[in-house]
Amino acid sequence: MNTSNPSRLRVTGSLFVAGLVLLLTGCTNVNTYERAQSQATPNYVADKRVITDNTLAGTFRVVSINQATVSGNLLKIQATVENLKSSLRTLNYKFEWVDAEGMAVDSPNETWKAIQLQGRETQTISTVAITPRAVDFRLKFRE
Amino acid sequence: MKLTKGSALTSALALGALLALTGCETVQETRTVDAKGPEAVNTSAINSQDWANAADQLVASLLSSNALNNAPRTPAILAVDRVINNTQLMVDTDLLIKKIRVALTQTGKIAITNTMGLGERAVVASEAAELEEMQSGKKEKVLVPDYTLYAKLIQQSDKGKNVTQNTYSFQMSLVQTKTGLTVWEEEKSIAKQTRRAGSIGW
Numbered sequence: 001m002n003t004s005n006p007s008r009l010r011v012t013g014s015l016f017v018a019g020l021v022l023l024l025t026g027c028t029n030v031n032t033y034e035r036a037q038s039q040a041t042p043n044y045v046a047d048k049r050v051i052t053d054n055t056l057a058g059t060f061r062v063v064s065i066n067q068a069t070v071s072g073n074l075l076k077i078q079a080t081v082e083n084l085k086s087s088l089r090t091l092n093y094k095f096e097w098v099d100a101e102g103m104a105v106d107s108p109n110e111t112w113k114a115i116q117l118q119g120r121e122t123q124t125i126s127t128v129a130i131t132p133r134a135v136d137f138r139l140k141f142r143e
Numbered sequence: 144m145k146l147t148k149g150s151a152l153t154s155a156l157a158l159g160a161l162l163a164l165t166g167c168e169t170v171q172e173t174r175t176v177d178a179k180g181p182e183a184v185n186t187s188a189i190n191s192q193d194w195a196n197a198a199d200q201l202v203a204s205l206l207s208s209n210a211l212n213n214a215p216r217t218p219a220i221l222a223v224d225r226v227i228n229n230t231q232l233m234v235d236t237d238l239l240i241k242k243i244r245v246a247l248t249q250t251g252k253i254a255i256t257n258t259m260g261l262g263e264r265a266v267v268a269s270e271a272a273e274l275e276e277m278q279s280g281k282k283e284k285v286l287v288p289d290y291t292l293y294a295k296l297i298q299q300s301d302k303g304k305n306v307t308q309n310t311y312s313f314q315m316s317l318v319q320t321k322t323g324l325t326v327w328e329e330e331k332s333i334a335k336q337t338r339r340a341g342s343i344g345w
Binding site: 070107131 | 179195196199212245246247249250252
C-alpha cells in the first residue's frame, strides 16, 4: 500500500481538520419531544420579512409569530425561532412597538437581548407592550 | 561634516531617550454606543444591558401574569418597598427599580406613591401638601397603597479551574396590602462567566 499518495494524504488531512473543527466548536444538537396533537390554539400573526443579511437568515429562522392580550389591553408577542445550524449560536434580538398612527412607541426597556440556541434548537422569545397604544411590532435580529 | 562612530551612537541614544520621554502619543478615542445593546462593555458585573434586560423580563412577567386585573381601582396605587442588594457590587438599585417604575406607570394600570415606602421620596411635593393643608385647614386624604413592590438582588460566585461564574438573581414580589398576600413573584437570573487570562478555550 502506498501511504504517501498525495490525494490520500489530502483526504486524510481534510478529515482530521474537520474532526478537529467539530471537536473545538462542540457540535451539540437538541432532541425535542412534544404532544402529537397540540391542545393549544395560538393566534398566529401573518408576518412580512425584510432580509438584508442572508447569512443571518440562513442561521436563524422565524418559525411562527403569535400574539395574545394580557392585563386586559396589552399586546404580547411571541416568536418561535430555530437555529438552522448544527452548532451553538448566539442571536441578538429586539422588539419595537408601533402605535395606531404608525409612530414608534418608545419603551424604556426596549433592548437588544441575547439568547443562545444549541444546534437545530427551537426557542420562543416574547415581549409585552407596556402601553395599550402599541398595536404593531417589529422584531429585529442581528448576530 | 563627518560623524564619528561615537557621536553617531550618542545621537541615536539621545533620539531614543527623547522618544521614550515624550512617548508616542496616541489619541484617545470615544464613541457613543447603545447602552442597551450588544456593544455595551461586558464585564463580570451587571452592565447597562443586563439591567435593561432584567427590568424588561420582570415587567413582562408581571403584566403577563394578569395580577393587576383584580386591582380595586385603575390606576392601582403602588408603594415601592425595600430593595435589598445582597451582591458584592456597590450599585444604585434605581438602575433596576426606575426602569420598572417607568414601564409600570406607562401601562396606565399603576400609579406610584412617593409619600410612602422606601423608594423615591418626593420631598417638595410633601411640603407643598403640608402647606396646602395649613392654608386650607383641611386635611387631605392620603391614598393607601393597593400594592407594595419588594425586590432583592443576589449574587452567587462559582469558581472553576480557569473560569469564574457570577450569577445575579433579580427577585421581585408584588404584595396586595389589603390581604398581605403575594399576588405575583418572579426571579430572573443572569450568569456571567469570566475566563482567567492566559487560559485557552472555554
